[in-house]
Amino acid sequence: MPDQVLFALEVTINGLMAGVLYALVALGFVLIFKASGIFNYAQGVMALFAALTLVGIMEGQVPFEHLINATFGTGIHGFGWQVPAILAIVLTVVVMVIFAWVVNWLVLRHLVGQEPIILFMATIGLAYFLEGLGDMMWGSDIRTLDVGLPQGINTLVDQVTFDAFGYGLFIDNLDISATIIAIVLVAALVAFSQYTKEGRALRAVADDHQAALSVGISLNFIWVLTWSIAGFVALVAGIVWGAKSGVQFSLSLIALKALPVLMLGGFTSIPGAIVGGLIIGVGEKLFEFWVGPLVGGATENWFAYVLALVFLVFRPQGLFGERIIERV
Amino acid sequence: MSMTETHAPSEQQAETEALLDVRNIEVIYNSVILVLKGVSLQVPKGGITALLGGNGAGKTTALKAISNLLKSERGEVTKGQILYRGERVQDLVPSELVKRGVIQVMEGRHCFEHLTIEENLMTGAYTRRDGRARVEEDLDLVYTYFPRLKERRRSQAGYTSGGEQQMCAIGRALMSRPETILLDEPSMGLAPQLVEEIFGIVKDLNEREGVSFLLAEQNTNVALRFAHRGYILESGRIVMDGAAADLRENPDVKEFYLGMSDEGRKSFRDTRSYRRRKRWLS
Ligand SMILES: Nc1ncnc2c1ncn2[C@@H]1O[C@H](COP(=O)(O)OP(=O)(O)OP(=O)(O)O)[C@@H](O)[C@H]1O
Ligand SMILES: [Mg+2]
Numbered sequence: 001m002p003d004q005v006l007f008a009l010e011v012t013i014n015g016l017m018a019g020v021l022y023a024l025v026a027l028g029f030v031l032i033f034k035a036s037g038i039f040n041y042a043q044g045v046m047a048l049f050a051a052l053t054l055v056g057i058m059e060g061q062v063p064f065e066h067l068i069n070a071t072f073g074t075g076i077h078g079f080g081w082q083v084p085a086i087l088a089i090v091l092t093v094v095v096m097v098i099f100a101w102v103v104n105w106l107v108l109r110h111l112v113g114q115e116p117i118i119l120f121m122a123t124i125g126l127a128y129f130l131e132g133l134g135d136m137m138w139g140s141d142i143r144t145l146d147v148g149l150p151q152g153i154n155t156l157v158d159q160v161t162f163d164a165f166g167y168g169l170f171i172d173n174l175d176i177s178a179t180i181i182a183i184v185l186v187a188a189l190v191a192f193s194q195y196t197k198e199g200r201a202l203r204a205v206a207d208d209h210q211a212a213l214s215v216g217i218s219l220n221f222i223w224v225l226t227w228s229i230a231g232f233v234a235l236v237a238g239i240v241w242g243a244k245s246g247v248q249f250s251l252s253l254i255a256l257k258a259l260p261v262l263m264l265g266g267f268t269s270i271p272g273a274i275v276g277g278l279i280i281g282v283g284e285k286l287f288e289f290w291v292g293p294l295v296g297g298a299t300e301n302w303f304a305y306v307l308a309l310v311f312l313v314f315r316p317q318g319l320f321g322e323r324i325i326e327r328v
Numbered sequence: 329m330s331m332t333e334t335h336a337p338s339e340q341q342a343e344t345e346a347l348l349d350v351r352n353i354e355v356i357y358n359s360v361i362l363v364l365k366g367v368s369l370q371v372p373k374g375g376i377t378a379l380l381g382g383n384g385a386g387k388t389t390a391l392k393a394i395s396n397l398l399k400s401e402r403g404e405v406t407k408g409q410i411l412y413r414g415e416r417v418q419d420l421v422p423s424e425l426v427k428r429g430v431i432q433v434m435e436g437r438h439c440f441e442h443l444t445i446e447e448n449l450m451t452g453a454y455t456r457r458d459g460r461a462r463v464e465e466d467l468d469l470v471y472t473y474f475p476r477l478k479e480r481r482r483s484q485a486g487y488t489s490g491g492e493q494q495m496c497a498i499g500r501a502l503m504s505r506p507e508t509i510l511l512d513e514p515s516m517g518l519a520p521q522l523v524e525e526i527f528g529i530v531k532d533l534n535e536r537e538g539v540s541f542l543l544a545e546q547n548t549n550v551a552l553r554f555a556h557r558g559y560i561l562e563s564g565r566i567v568m569d570g571a572a573a574d575l576r577e578n579p580d581v582k583e584f585y586l587g588m589s590d591e592g593r594k595s596f597r598d599t600r601s602y603r604r605r606k607r608w609l610s
Contacts, residue, residue, distance in 0.1 A: 200451060207441050207442050214397055214422060216422060
């Protein structure tokens with residue numbers, strides 16, 4: 001096989017892996033948007049916050065350490081223990097559920113029936129608040145996150161492809177784990193929403209929340225549930241991205257990567273988020289690979305948006321946007 | 329307040345116990361728009377009670393006040409009381425009311441479009457805690473009353489016909505094992521024979537399953553044929569009430585709501601003065 005094709009294949013596979021991550025972030029948006037019609041600007045910051053919390057707990061950091069020390073003149077420096085990754089993840093999930101509950105209790109509950117733009121504004125406020133809270137609780141240093149996911153080149157793929165084509169494909173183990181995690185997560189979400197009573201209620205609320213109220217579904221409960229799930233998805237995204245490039249402020253910017261994915265896949269479609277993520281991941285990498293050199297590179301910053309815009313013009317509801325059913 | 333003192337014998341037994349007692353309620357939307365101006369009505373156990381009136385009279389508002397769905401539309405009961413089995417219920421959330429046996433079928437059906445018919449029905453059982461087997465039993469019961477829903481159980485509700493959606497909405501409410509159903513304009517947009525069919529089922533449900541109904545309708549003619557009692561609502565006030573049979577014979581009802589006139593009062597002036605008189609009376 002000619003080298004060009006092999007390179008392209010490698011680029012495509014890496015693009016797919018990146019796409020999985022975009023899809024993960026986009027998924028968090030879709031979940032909340034479907035259930036409550038809110039475009040949750042804070043989704044990216046939630047991923048950052050979740051990752052920070054996870055690192056903090058794993059390293060036995062005392063929350064609000066700086067604040068406590070500054071206020072009481074103490075010199076606390078960590079609990080002095082390490083928490084195993086699994087336990088830390090469980091604790092972080094608990095924190096995200098509490099966060100969901102607090103958001104609902106303090107903010108969303110009071111905004112029932114308001115215009116979407118008002119809810120959107122509320123989530124912008126929330127994003128900045130959460131960013132500050134993350135800083136205060138866990139400090140603003142760049143952290144490394146290692147929950148034990150395998151890293152580095154996958155030697156098996158390398159070996160097999162080398163034997164077959166005389167060129168070893170470079171595929172990162174972390175990307176493979178991310179893909180597996182994403183698949184499991186999506187399968188779990190689908191099973192939950194299709195086969196459980198709460199999942200059905202969640203879809204009912206997404207369709208018509210007045211009617212959901214009328215049959216006795218509690219919107220508050222469903223919202224806390226959705227935000228908790230979105231928090232969990234954010235945590236997963238945070239873990240994977242954090243493992244890849246460290247836990248730092250820029251993690252919250254992955255939300256910006258999710259936007260074109262949503263434009264492409266539709267705001268209400270879980271398959272859309274996944275396929276959209278993959279298309280953008282692959283498209284971006286291939287474009288950079290072929291066209292990038294001709295225009296001086298750095299196309300990855302804008303390619304996704306252009307692609308999304310083109311889509312928006314021809315198919316405003318996105319690839320998989322739910323068909324709007326006309327009422328008889 | 330009652331315009332008619334005589335009750336047909338068949339209504340007597342239905343009136344022994346008032347399940348739902350609405351006392352002089354006032355409803356305001358957005359803190360400024362006064363829509364119900366002192367409405368009182370009773371729903372007896374085991375009866376079908378019709379709440380009649382034209383567009384914008386406040387029927388939907390009254391039903392939502394009872395089921396507590398007003399809050400999500402920024403409406404509020406500012407005066408009066410709503411009692412269910414003698415207990416004040418106006419501060420409860422809708423789900424609490426559903427658990428106590430009061431459920432609303434909203435105007436315009438409001439099925440969950442992307443859920444299948446069967447999933448729609450199952451959402452009605454959301455508040456129940458009496459186990460899967462019981463819920464399945466009731467699902468079968470709903471299918472025996474609405475065989476058409478059984479045929480379409482796997483279709484997305486959004487793609488079913490208006491009549492099927494109305495049946496789905498009623499069936500969904502039934503799945504909560506209600507004692508009282510607040511049924512808002514089931515005839516809306518349906519062909520006459522379908523309206524007959526649905527009202528027939530409502531009557532069956534009332535007689536065989538003992539479900540009490542408060543039925544909001546513009547279609548006075550059909551509603552009064554199936555109901556035991558009726559209230560007539562006009563601009564947020566009850567202007568008349570009585571046994572359905574009496575209301576049907578009442579000359580004013582005949583003229584203004586059934587579109588018949590045997591006294592020949594046709595002029596606009598008469599209408600006006602009649603309306604004014606009725607308001608003062610109420
Ligand atoms: N959410 C709302 N905010 C403000 N005003 C409202 C709202 N809902 C209803 N109204 C007003 O309240 C009045 C009564 O409306 P309602 O829907 O209760 O009437 P209705 O008797 O059910 O009419 P229809 O037969 O057309 O359904 C109308 O004048 C309507 O404009
Ligand atoms: Mg109405």
